[in-house]
Amino acid sequence: MRSEDPTMEVGEAVEMEFSPDGKLTYTIKQTGSRQIMNLTYEVQGPEIVSNQPSAPAENRTRFAIDEQGQLVLELDGSRSWYRRLSGGAG
Numbered sequence: 001m002r003s004e005d006p007t008m009e010v011g012e013a014v015e016m017e018f019s020p021d022g023k024l025t026y027t028i029k030q031t032g033s034r035q036i037m038n039l040t041y042e043v044q045g046p047e048i049v050s051n052q053p054s055a056p057a058e059n060r061t062r063f064a065i066d067e068q069g070q071l072v073l074e075l076d077g078s079r080s081w082y083r084r085l086s087g088g089a090g
Contacts, residue, residue, distance in 0.1 A: 016082065024050055048073070 017025040024039040041050040062074040071082040
């Protein structure tokens, strides 16, 4: 939906699909193409801990659900808001 960081790509151009089995698919839609990153994740307290198996590097992102039901991710002091797609499983 939006981000406090102007360099962060969000909105309709970004999709994240969290699977119950610990897989996270992060897709960035660009004109005429899609960049897809296949990650793993787990929730540890107030953080989502993600990793990219092809280039291992643990990434910790604080998260919360706001009063509108949006996912709020905080990374390096900057927050981004995401909404669940209607009918979506992730």
